[in-house]
Amino acid sequence: MKKGLCLIAMLIFVLYGCAEQKNPPSVQPDMEESFDIAEEPFEPPSPHVFKADPSKFHFIADWLTDTQILYVEKNDGFYTVNYFDIETGESGLVYEDESFIIDVLVHPSGDYLLIHTSEHPTTAAIKIVGKDGAVQHQVEIDSTELGIEWNRTDPKKILFTAFHEDWSYDLFVFDGNDDSLSIVELDDPFPKWAGENRIMTLSFRGHPLDGGDIEIFHMEDGEIETTEIGNAIYFDVLEDSIVSVQSVDAGAFAYTIRKLDGTVAFGWTLPAVSNYSEWIVPSIEWLDEKSLIVIGAEKSGQLDEMESGFNMYFFEKGNSELIIKGLDAGPIKCSPSAKYCLSGYSSDELIDVEAKEKLKWIKFDN
Template identity: 30%
Template sequence: MSRQKRNYPIFLILRLIFLILILTACAQKEQLKQKVTAKNEKPKSPATALGNEWKLPISIPEGEFYKFVGWLSGTKVLYITNLEQTSSVYQYNLLTGKSELIYKSEYPIVNVQISPSKKRMLIHTSPSSYEGVVTIIDIKGKEQLKKSFASYELSFEWNPYKESEILVTKFNEDWSFQILLLDLNKSNTTELTLPQPFIKWKGENEVAFINWDENNPSLFAPLIDRSLENGMEKTLFSSVIDFSEFRDLLVTVSVNEQDQSMANYSFFDKEMKKLFTFSIPQLTNYSDWLVPFYDYNEQKGQFFTFSPVTSGEADSYTEGFQLLAFNPKNGSSSLIMDGLENEPIHLSPNGDALLYGNQFEKIIDIKAKKIYELIKE
């Protein structure tokens, strides 16, 4: 009995030593396995800035750069070049650095509009000072329609709810105007009786406009909704200074009633339910308010706008503009960049980049907050 008591602890000690040796061997084997695996794995590199992937600046194939038009996709942009009296439309792939000719015109191109679906383009050419030609092509450059308009100037509003329809406003030299509905399927136009030249689509058969009174000039006016089917009108807001319609959003700009040095930006869904409002400093022109350039991306639900740092007169303002981003649905906001010029902006379909400048000659990587030149000076 006493002998068994003396041998029992020795047995436990030997068993414990054996177990430690096994565990040590297993641990060394696992460490060796991890070292081999780590050696064979490729090291993970940090995420590359979007701008570092772009092949810039663009080398123009032929002629002189005129301007960029917009986005065909998140990686392809459209631009126009001029050579003597002719113009060409190219698409450029930012990732491959290649330009592809889409359309060549024997007359100077005034502008190009990309359809809401990105499947068509409207080419506006000007054979003479009093004639405008509208050509509709697909993204491969195949003509679908060509129509001439006697006019001094033309403006267009593509129907995002029914892409076969485009509002065409013809201006005469005295700025009197006529509005036509161009039907691409029927290849014809129908004259519309509307009191204002600048119209936005609010629905498939519904438009909206600010009803300015020429006889009594004012800094603001009512925003009107009109049905194109029966002509019925309703006043949406009694006083706005600017507005824009997007497929899922209405944006209005108005003067802050409590502080007229501030502008209110209000957002409404398609049922006219207010989603969000923010205010920024306001700059005045001689006869109206300066509304800084803005754009909205439906995919990310983000609204980008320039904002002055302080209120005052536009002519004497020198403090630069902030580029701000807002999400109207959750009310969040962020400062993208500051110290910029107030120039046109156009968001990419995926919301990752902005064309920027009077000719869209610059591009902004939003996440990296960096500006790149598209064209070499």
């Protein structure tokens, strides 16, 4: 009887132990919790601020890449072209020259720099420099002021408008394929490239306030092709697309995107701006053939009365989006992908296009 009771007790103990093994002590399972965890929204890092030395700093030039801004300094008798990366804070030397640097442009391909230097008030020296800092081409032009229009398709071709002391001008075409510099007889001092061998001009028949006709000069045979675009006060070209601006009346500018064959893609209107005797068309930056970043006035009026009355817009295929308000009429310079733009007459303001924010990226240490 005792043996039977012991056997029963042992069976109960074993069964109880098995039951305990089927329900082990509680542990945290390696799986997602059933309740949601609130995540903080992602905020991109703020751009680094470049601390400039005012005793050395010369000017802000252009975008080298999507995040690197070119600026010019004078160091130990040399003028240096440097970059500052607003996302990493890194800086470095790109090019240096003993001559006074007036301007620096970056070709749309990103492969070349144009360095405009001068050692005399009536002479300009232009150097085309590769990424390695080596001078590829060099040309000198007599001028007191120089307008430069770089061919987007062929970086070896450049239009130069050489203004003289009496404001007369000569228009030159430089061709780096044979290092030739030739004069072109056109009435427009500010023509634009419309391909490798075509130049687009604005021909005024009457008062400039009434606008002019857009024409195309063919370099190969010297022929001038007329277009159906009249009363234009401004134009710009990207590949096979042209944006023209016409004055609708005293209060509005009409912008139109067309193909070079005349086909209209889309258009819009913005308030007109004048400087008493001439129309003032604020900056336009092409992103591609169907989209642009445009500066427009909040309301029509005289330029010297507007101060910070300008806005930045994004236009694409007929749709518009306001990016930011409260800019001045100074030019804008956008990075290759238009992730950022520099604004202000001295390019000291940084606009984050996606975030729609205006930031200071440069600070002068006194």
